[in-house]
Amino acid sequence: MTLTFEERLTRLADTELNIERIKGIEKAFGSDNKKPLAIPGRALVGEGVLIKECRKKPKPRYFFLFNDVLVYATIVINKKKYINQHVIPLKDVQIKSINDSENPKLKNGWLIMSPKKTFCVYATTSKEKFEWMSHISNCIEKLSNNERKGFDQIKNIDIAPKWIPDKEADTCMRCEQVKFTMVNRRHHCRNCGYVICGDCSKNKFLIQSQSDEPLRVCNECYKILTSDRKIKSDNNFTSTDSSDESDAENDQFNPNSNDVNF
Template sequence: MNHLLPPLSQLSATSSDDSRNGWRDSAALKEELNRILNYLPQLQNFSEGFLADLKHRLTDWDQHQKIADIIITKGPFLKMYSSYIKDFEHQCTLLDEACSKHPNFAKAVQAFEASDVCCKLSIKHYMLKPVQRIPQYRLLFQSYVDLLPSTSPDLLDSHKALTILEGVADHANNTIKIEDKVSELLSLQRRIYRCHDGCQPELIKPGRQVLKQGELMKLSRRGMQPRYFVLLSDVLLYTSYSSSGNAMLRLNTELPLEGMKVSKPIADDFKAELTIRATQRSFTLQARNEEERDVWLTALSAAIDANIARRSTFLSAKTSSYVPPSTCELGKQAPIWVPDYRVSMCQVCTAEFSLTFRRHHCRACGKVVCERCSNNRAPLEFKANNPERVCDLCYESLLSALESRLEENKSAAVEDRSPSRENPDNSVQHLKKLKCSFKKGVRDSMRAKSLRKPDRLLEVCGSDVGSQMRGYLKRQGRRGWFVLKERVLYQYVAPEDVCAIESLPVLGYSVDVPDADSGELHFTLQHPKQDITFVAETPELLQK
């Protein structure tokens, strides 16, 4: 305690001196400082008295070879540590609020923490010291008890004193974890900087903690890109590595857990992937293996559920349960873009892509479409209603939904029950302005005739979720995507294609599979009229 109080006392004295200079409301800030340093004077008095008793007993050790009675006597006063530990987080919050309300005081705190008095440590570092004191007392006294002989006159009292210390330490152990959490957040804050201004974001907030962090591969239109993700108790930080080659991380987006959804793919070929859907951004990630993917899924799901539970505590009396915001409506949530290499055709008109017939993404649904089918602009809510490229299907859906809202509000306005009083975004004028943002693209009919559209089957798409089996196989030396549904085997060029290039009814075929010990990965569909051989990529896929 001797090394703890001088810095905090000096801070209080510095604040008092500055108050006389007139740069802040001295009375209000003095009261706030007293609340922040509430327990420290009493803890200092206790520590000084405890130290004096121990020194006196050691000086008179030949006459009184006991120290446990001192701890038993001081035991009731140890409850002050419990009170301090209980209010520690609140006191840190008070310090943050004082710095926020009094900018000059915040500057004084920053300058003071950088001075030699604080040894370049933060004020919160010193405020955490009393939290660590009780576990230190317990460990030291446990060593003392272990060294006592069985005939020691202090043995019985020592066990009583140890029980007192353990009772206080059990409560303190849960609070000590705060230091590790704050240290981890501080370490992250020093590594992360924002994209737009290069400044460090403020990660430390009351109740926030790091739940999980690590590298995942982000699936983009150009393939897999390494990204670093940090899961906090209220947000998911999406960062990328700095180009400078150091350990710095560039913060791309903060994704609130509110309304977030996570899922995993059904197809075995993508079993290490997971999908994150949030309002601002949605994307597909890939872990090193299925086990790591499941760990992330579990952590994300638990964090989302805990966030919902916390928000439920702020419900009004009229609300029975917390309902997360809806993100399933078109245009309200950022879609997951289908990667370019998983599609060989336009997902609207089925025209084949080529070097000259390029791919585009619909900003509303994330599908890969051609220029003809996405030559439209429509306002999207998750893009602050800015007009964005959308496909023909999404354009019609968004325009129809807006027109329905507009008609409902016009009717409500006539009956003098306009919803615009509660929500200005639903006003007739605002909706008319949004409708003007819709721009329908002009189709090039001559170019449409020149596009090659092979004769394909439209019964099942390559990503059909109701299929019995999906995955990559080789047939006649060519790798393709195959889907088995309702006794029909469909073949596609890419997993997200909407049309099959071939179908094969398997009713009446038999399957010839080599022995498991042979190491061969091929199997044959046998029929009296023809045999078709396929090659699986793994033994597991072969057995399925």
Template sequence: MVDRLVNSEVNARRMANVEQCFGKMGEPLNQFGRVLVGEGVLVKMCRKKPKQRQFFLFNDILVYGNIVISKKRYNKQRIIRLEGVQLEDVEDDGGVKNGWVIKTPAKSFAVYAATSTEKKEWMQHIQRCVSDLLERGNKRAATEHAAVWVPDGEAAKCMECGRTQFNVVQRRHHCRNCGRVVCGNCSSKTHKIDNLKKKPVRVCDTCFSRLTSSSSGQDPSVSGTASSDNDQNPNDSSTDSDEEGNHNDRSMESRPTFYPEPQDETFPSSSNVHQM
């Protein structure tokens, strides 16, 4: 299917429409061999709360952004290379359903679909794209992935010492190695994690001890000012301004669209397809 879409006019128009929706601040997406496989809205678990994001699945990358105007305008474009992606199922927990984790070397996060059918479709299409990309022989699968950050709301106390209660004075921080929410005293040290950044990043005391013992003589960076990084997850911005929504608060128009093979260069009949 992807091979037939590569040089099709309909695929070119779809990708041009995505670029237009992101505007001048987005990176160019139209390149030789790239195909738009599907698109739709998913709820992404961010640091402070779940937020709706528009996702676009291509045969080699996954792109998402904040929703400014549904189907018309998105910002804060993020691009994930599929060769580094690994999917992990998330079991339903009460009212939180239909989720899975998208794991990559630089960022890992949970997303949720509105229904179990949508979840199955998304996971199948993403996994198929990853498998096809790796089978072509010119890409390597990632061997290490970033930790999934525990949302702030799930930790009233430090997950390292279990004593410090978070408030206006005692800020929450995240260990870049395990993703737990910890206090400043329990995360005053930094250590280099190769798949994240070139410079040392904040880690909790437990991870620091483990990383130090396995670093084979490398000198980790020890700092009392680790909080200067503002605990900002490279995955998200805590000042996102798009509508936040919840897992089930989505209109019929937000259902995902996965594109079939082109027939006479016409668009599929789905009501969710962007009109060019």
């Protein structure tokens, strides 16, 4: 019998098997299980290893897709344990396919974009990629449908930038002068994701979608962010149409400027 995705979800939620499996996952996290995973109505939709692009290099991570959150962790193989638990609420997630030509080494990838974090993941096969992406978007759609019943308004979600991996920048991406060494360390701008030097990132700015603490931003972004705030407080609106060239650079991280295609 073939079940639709929706039927499978309804079946899985609260069934003995699903609860058992979620409890098993919690156990494998041990003291690293920061948030309770077994909550009423939550179902495990799928799980598996994906290659996640990290700051230094792509690494295998174990992903669990629940109907309302995406969880990923580092696998400690010998101990059959998971550590470094990350929980991303799906209601704020957007995904976007990555063309295989964009990365010569890794194929079958897509972007996972959320207010706190944006990163690339890669599946082993195109079939696997398709299944992950369609299941994730089905879960998101189901959540937003539920929300739309109560609130008939379009949500504008602030998405965190994807961090440019360290190895992609030998010199500062802003001043293009400073070469990175043991002394001249790499930093990341939390607004544009660029790899930048210390001099080009002397300021911090409160990006509420990412943290309660002010975060390191590059000088370019600081200028834009502080003038944005000024416009907001002066006129009570934000201008999104700016001819500033720094904005053009930010465009690639702005989900509103790209069509999300599944």
